[in-house]
Amino acid sequence: MSHSLQSPTLSHEVLERFRSLVCIPAPSSREHQIATIICEQLQAMGLQPERDAGGNVMVEVPGRNPKLPLWCYAAHMDEIAIVVTRVRPSGDLEVARSGSLYPWKLGEGPVEILGDKETVVGIFSMGSMHIPLSERKPVGWEGVWITTGMTETELADAGVRPGSLAVLHASRRGPYLFGSPGNPMVAAWSFDDRMACALLLELLAHMQATGEKPLHPSLFTFTHNEEVGGWGMKNLARMKAPEAIIALDLAPTPPGTPLQMDDRPAIWSKDSHGHYDHELILE
Incomplete structure (x- = not known):
């Protein structure tokens, strides 16, 4: 099974x-x-x-x-979401957080950018892994961007600008069942x-x-x-x-918090x- x-x-x-x-x-x-x-x-x-x-x-x-x-x-x-801070000449988007979001929680993958006129799909990107060990460091907002594959003009026509918001793509949100078939757990974004x-x-x-x-x-x-x-x-x-x-x-379960995963409310x-x-x- x-x-x-x-x-x-x-x-x-x-x-x-x-x-x-x-x-x-x-x-x-x-x-x-x-x-x-x-x-x-x-x-x-x-x-x-x-x-x-x-x-x-x-x-x-x-x-x-x-x-x-x-x-x-x-x-x-x-x-929680992503906010566009700058549209680069290449069409890539510099971004920051909206709410308490950390880039490593998203991982690389598709996101939806909510333009004023239409929604644009892009890829939340962190760059190549092939860098010297001495240059590797925790991922922060200054080291990530959204690759759109579009020109500045095309993005402007879609209403994508500084201040536009982006969210995880629908294909990555779940919900998903996993664990015991008789008592499964549910995961979702x-x-x-x-x-x-x-x-x-x-x-x-x-x-x-x-x-x-x-x-x-x-x-x-x-x-x-x-x-x-x-x-x-x-x-x-x-x-x-x-x-x-x-x-x-x-209810988050940070270290030291006496919470258990069961059917009781926290x-x-x-x-x-x-x-x-x-x-x-x-x-």
């Missing part, structure tokens, strides 16, 4: 929902396409989503106790945070199908620009003033900006 990497064949509602979102390019500030898809899926459930001026998608759900304060459940639509978007969508679909309601009046939100400062959620919190915000995101108590609400964590 082959245990090779494969596209998903496992029948699972969340995985199917995730697969409908994973290949949509949505770097920070360019979430309009995935926001439209999410709105269409919400409307198909019989819900009436709203979009604010910044691009957040929101659905209000009545609570079993309407006197309780508003709670907010949030997942973000955007992804944009788990952060498309899986949380899929989970929120499936939760809303379940509530629509069963008539279940949350205890609190609740706002289910899909936010923009999380990877570059959380601006979507900050603006939404200011406008809607919920008592509590529960953000669904991916709950973080702090991040680099400060501590979270410990009463809410206990609840």
Whole structure:
């Protein structure tokens, strides 16, 4: 029996929902396409989503106790990406990161450059390996570029310019199943945070199908620009003033962190900006 990497064949509602979102390019500030898809899926459930001026998608759900304060459940639509800093005369693109992305996480391979008029496919490049050992060093943004095979004029016609964003090509995003056939694992490029978007969508679909309601009046939100400062959620919190915000995101497992790979959720108590609400964590 082959245990090779494969596209998903496992029948699972969340995985199917995730697969409908994973290949949509949505770097920070360019979430309009995935926001439209999410709105269409919400409307198909019989819900009436709203979009604010910044691009957040929101659905209000009545609570079993309407006197309780508003709670907010949030997942973000955007992804870490590449930003073009200069178009070289050769047509190659100098690039930097958008969000906390390191070039070695991408590896060499195809990317999609989101021009103002059309999407261009290029190759994220790191140069030849055939260099003296003394000249080898960790790969940084100054040592990578995107090879486009196009002229400056052709790129300009496509709307590719400094400030254009690029993302991993759809062919490299997954999702992929691997491991034990009876209990496989799933790998994909944009788990952060498309899986949380899929989970929120499936939760809303379940509530629509069963008539279940949350205890609190609740706002289910899909936010923009999380990877570059959380601006979507900050603006939404200011406008809607919920008592509590529960953000669904991916949990990294850095060395020394007591997390295990199982079916339990990970709950973080702090991040680099400060501590979270410990009463809410206990609840």
